[in-house]
Amino acid sequence: MAKKEQKSKTSQRKEQRKREQDYIRELETRIEEYNPKNSNAVFFKDLPISNATLRGLKEASFVKLTEIQKNSIPISLKGYDVLGAAKTGSGKTLAFLIPVLEKLYRENWTEFDGLGALIISPTRELAIQIYEVLLKIGSRTSFSAGLVIGGKDVKFESERISRINILIGTPGRILQHMDQAVGLNLNNLQMLVLDEADRCLDMGFKKTLDAIVNNLPISRQTLLFSATQSQSLDDLARLSLTDYKSIGTLDIVKENETGASATPETLQQSYIDVPLQDKLDTLFSFIKTHLKNKMIIFLSSSKQVHFVYETFRKLQPGISLMHLHGRQKQKARTETLDKFSRAQQVCLFATDVVARGIDFPSVDWVVQVDCPEDVDTYIHRVGRCARYGKQGKSLIMLTPTEEAGFLKRLASKKIEPKKLVIKQSKKRSIKPQLQSILFQDPELKYLGQKAFISYVKSIYIQKDKEVFKFDELPVEEYANSLGLPGAPKIKIKGMKSIERAKQKKNASRSLMALSKMNEDGEPENIDKSTDEAKQETKVRTKYDKMFERKNQTILSEHYLNITKQQANDDEDDDFMTIKRQDHKLVEEELPDLIVPTSKRSQKKALSKKASLSSKGNATKMVFDDDGQAHPIYELEGEEEFINKGSAEDQKKEFLAKETEVMNEVDIEDKQVAKEKKQEKKRKRLEMLRKEIEDEYAEEYGINEEPENEAFLGTGNLSDDMESDSDDDSRTKKEVSYKRNNESDYEGEYDDNIIEMEEPNTLEDLESLTAKLIGN
Ligand SMILES: Nc1ncnc2c1ncn2[C@@H]1O[C@H](COP(=O)(O)OP(=O)(O)OP(=O)(O)O)[C@@H](O)[C@H]1O
Numbered sequence: 151m152a153k154k155e156q157k158s159k160t161s162q163r164k165e166q167r168k169r170e171q172d173y174i175r176e177l178e179t180r181i182e183e184y185n186p187k188n189s190n191a192v193f194f195k196d197l198p199i200s201n202a203t204l205r206g207l208k209e210a211s212f213v214k215l216t217e218i219q220k221n222s223i224p225i226s227l228k229g230y231d232v233l234g235a236a237k238t239g240s241g242k243t244l245a246f247l248i249p250v251l252e253k254l255y256r257e258n259w260t261e262f263d264g265l266g267a268l269i270i271s272p273t274r275e276l277a278i279q280i281y282e283v284l285l286k287i288g289s290r291t292s293f294s295a296g297l298v299i300g301g302k303d304v305k306f307e308s309e310r311i312s313r314i315n316i317l318i319g320t321p322g323r324i325l326q327h328m329d330q331a332v333g334l335n336l337n338n339l340q341m342l343v344l345d346e347a348d349r350c351l352d353m354g355f356k357k358t359l360d361a362i363v364n365n366l367p368i369s370r371q372t373l374l375f376s377a378t379q380s381q382s383l384d385d386l387a388r389l390s391l392t393d394y395k396s397i398g399t400l401d402i403v404k405e406n407e408t409g410a411s412a413t414p415e416t417l418q419q420s421y422i423d424v425p426l427q428d429k430l431d432t433l434f435s436f437i438k439t440h441l442k443n444k445m446i447i448f449l450s451s452s453k454q455v456h457f458v459y460e461t462f463r464k465l466q467p468g469i470s471l472m473h474l475h476g477r478q479k480q481k482a483r484t485e486t487l488d489k490f491s492r493a494q495q496v497c498l499f500a501t502d503v504v505a506r507g508i509d510f511p512s513v514d515w516v517v518q519v520d521c522p523e524d525v526d527t528y529i530h531r532v533g534r535c536a537r538y539g540k541q542g543k544s545l546i547m548l549t550p551t552e553e554a555g556f557l558k559r560l561a562s563k564k565i566e567p568k569k570l571v572i573k574q575s576k577k578r579s580i581k582p583q584l585q586s587i588l589f590q591d592p593e594l595k596y597l598g599q600k601a602f603i604s605y606v607k608s609i610y611i612q613k614d615k616e617v618f619k620f621d622e623l624p625v626e627e628y629a630n631s632l633g634l635p636g637a638p639k640i641k642i643k644g645m646k647s648i649e650r651a652k653q654k655k656n657a658s659r660s661l662m663a664l665s666k667m668n669e670d671g672e673p674e675n676i677d678k679s680t681d682e683a684k685q686e687t688k689v690r691t692k693y694d695k696m697f698e699r700k701n702q703t704i705l706s707e708h709y710l711n712i713t714k715q716q717a718n719d720d721e722d723d724d725f726m727t728i729k730r731q732d733h734k735l736v737e738e739e740l741p742d743l744i745v746p747t748s749k750r751s752q753k754k755a756l757s758k759k760a761s762l763s764s765k766g767n768a769t770k771m772v773f774d775d776d777g778q779a780h781p782i783y784e785l786e787g788e789e790e791f792i793n794k795g796s797a798e799d800q801k802k803e804f805l806a807k808e809t810e811v812m813n814e815v816d817i818e819d820k821q822v823a824k825e826k827k828q829e830k831k832r833k834r835l836e837m838l839r840k841e842i843e844d845e846y847a848e849e850y851g852i853n854e855e856p857e858n859e860a861f862l863g864t865g866n867l868s869d870d871m872e873s874d875s876d877d878d879s880r881t882k883k884e885v886s887y888k889r890n891n892e893s894d895y896e897g898e899y900d901d902n903i904i905e906m907e908e909p910n911t912l913e914d915l916e917s918l919t920a921k922l923i924g925n
């Protein structure tokens with residue numbers, strides 16, 4: 151009986167396998183016959199994709215195709231390499247995830263086949279987001295998915311990685327796993343996806359990407375996606391793709407030629423012309439007048455973000471404030487992303503770490519307080535709103551020196567923001583409040599100084615000198631606008647040479663003033679005789695002096711931090727130094743000191759001639775090896791001299807001995823010089839490496855301490871999915887970081903959403919409370 155049952159089960163399984171094989175063959179035929187040119191596909195179900203993926207898509211409320219999906223998915227399904235470009239928020243994520251799932255499905259991929267697809271994203275946030283979308287749409291497939299973004303122990307990840315079918319990660323971490331060669335087996339890899347590929351290159355991942363790509367099987371399929379097109383992207387495409395199809399790239403070029411903008415049509419773009427020193431006032435006024443909105447405020451560095459967030463919190467504009475930058479711990483970053491996504495009335499201060507790819511629902515405004523380095527960054531930043539056909543607004547603040555140059559750059563991509571003028575009645579100044587806040591809180595003053603320095607440095611290092619004019623920065627006014635008593639001293643590499651060149655050419659006053667500031671941010675009165683220096687010498691009020699005194703001791707540690715590097719540099723500048731040794735002075739051995747009383751004797755005492763005559767002639771002495779002083783000519787006795795041999799022999803012997811000593815010393819000197827040179831070079835390289843790492847970590851947090859969380863799938867995608875009561879085949883285990891309240895996302899793309907005045911989330915409630923306190 152049992153045998154019979156067993157037999158029937160086996161035949162059932164065989165039949166099911168056959169049905170699956172037939173279904174896959176049918177899918178393959180449909181793909182082959184599918185002609186993208188004649189296609190009028192509107193829905194996902196019109197494409198030759200499996201029922202499992204279709205069900206996943208439907209459950210995640212994805213029904214209708216977007217343009218890039220309609221054009222690229224069929225090509226990818228046919229197995230071509232693809233270079234895909236489409237505007238921000240146009241649905242590129244699904245455009246690559248669906249072909250990944252389909253490829254593995256048609257290959258009958260199982261957990262024993264190992265890694266089938268590798269998806270590389272430039273930032274952790276984006277990687278997490280892709281992973282979440284994959285979990286949603288892959289809920290009806292049986293693949294395992296994993297996320298490696300750094301932060302967790304590599305060993306911990308390695309153990310789990312061997313069971314993963316689809317791996318998503320940041321370039322550095324993926325390479326680290328490849329290097330360790332434990333767990334990660336890439337021999338079977340079917341697909342490689344590079345999302346925001348040009349960003350990976352901009353972030354200095356070129357070598358890492360090359361190393362990864364070079365170690366992958368050549369037979370793989372590669373998909374490369376980005377919202378902007380650049381030379382570096384084309385270069386990468388040439389290197390990593392074979393016989394590829396470009397989707398949407400020509401559209402972008404054509405749209406440019408036909409006058410269409412590179413940004414979504416649903417985006418209303420505007421700019422205001424604001425002097426640097428008025429930016430924070432303008433920003434504060436903007437926030438105060440948009441309290442019911444969800445907005446992202448972009449600033450140029452982590453320090454700027456930190457400073458503005460901390461000070462604005464104290465000013466209580468009446469809306470919930472958040473901040474996000476690469477210097478934060480990954481846990482805090484993920485939490486902020488999640489909270490911001492769910493809130494409706496909230497203001498997020500951020501760096502470019504969230505400029506690309508991140509899909510925040512329903513952002514009303516993107517405000518760029520600091521001008522982005524180029525138009526592509528502008529496009530990505532504003533792309534955080536007006537996504538998937540929704541309305542959105544953007545505002546960029548341009549200083550008078552940036553305005554013409556940057557508008558020209560934007561116009562080259564057919565982006566023409568409208569000029570806005572701020573109503574006089576709405577203008578308000580927060581400078582006095584900032585001064586008072588910084589006065590009361592030395593930590594904030596320190597933050598302000600750091601923010602100032604990082605902004606000035608960011609302008610200095612910009613490549614586009616037609617837009618960013620370092621020499622014309624109103625440094626003093628800018629420092630005051632942050633609430634600082636003066637511009638902090640800044641030392642930038644190469645600054646000295648610039649300074650010299652500027653001096654020769656009658657350097658602009660701002661630059662010179664900046665470089666002559668002392669540590670308190672005040673001008674150093676190096677040469678008060680010149681009119682210019684006199685003008686620059688600020689009159690210090692009693693208040694200023696009090697302010698400095700109050701902060702002197704508390705901030706000493708911070709000042710030390712700021713100036714430590716400077717001090718080291720300065721040390722190097724001194725070519726010769728006198729090294730003080732601690733000589734013991736015995737009081738009794740010191741001569742008596744008698745102070746002459748009469749004027750005549752005082753004069754005589756100070757006269758060199760008189761002093762010499764009183765001491766007799768100076769005698770020149772030499773010191774022997776034991777430190778004993780001898781007169782320079784100390785003659786030997788004649789007998790002793792003759793006994794030592796002939797004068798000629800003694801001369802020769804002396805010369806030979808000296809030559810030998812000289813040679814030895816010479817070798818030693820050379821060795822010491824070589825070692826010093828090597829050490830210097832090593833230190834220089836070390837500093838350079840650290841600088842690059844710090845800069846990179848600052849903006850993207852890639853090299854953070856391993857306290858960040860990494861998320862790996864359970865080894866089985868269905869384990870990671872939310873349980874579904876009507877389907878027993880799925881496990882009940884929930885993915886560790888699945889959003890707590892998925893209902894907040896439901897109907898996200900439904901245009902009929904009714905906006906609620908009532909607070910929806912804790913953040914909205916916070917915002918409401920802040921408003922009440924603020925008013
Ligand atoms: N077919 C679809 N139907 C409904 N919503 C969709 C569809 N495709 C994508 N979306 C939604 O549109 C939004 C933007 O998609 P996605 O993040 O993939 O855009 P993107 O092109 O990658 O943008 P970016 O260039 O900024 O990274 C997301 O919220 C996504 O869920």
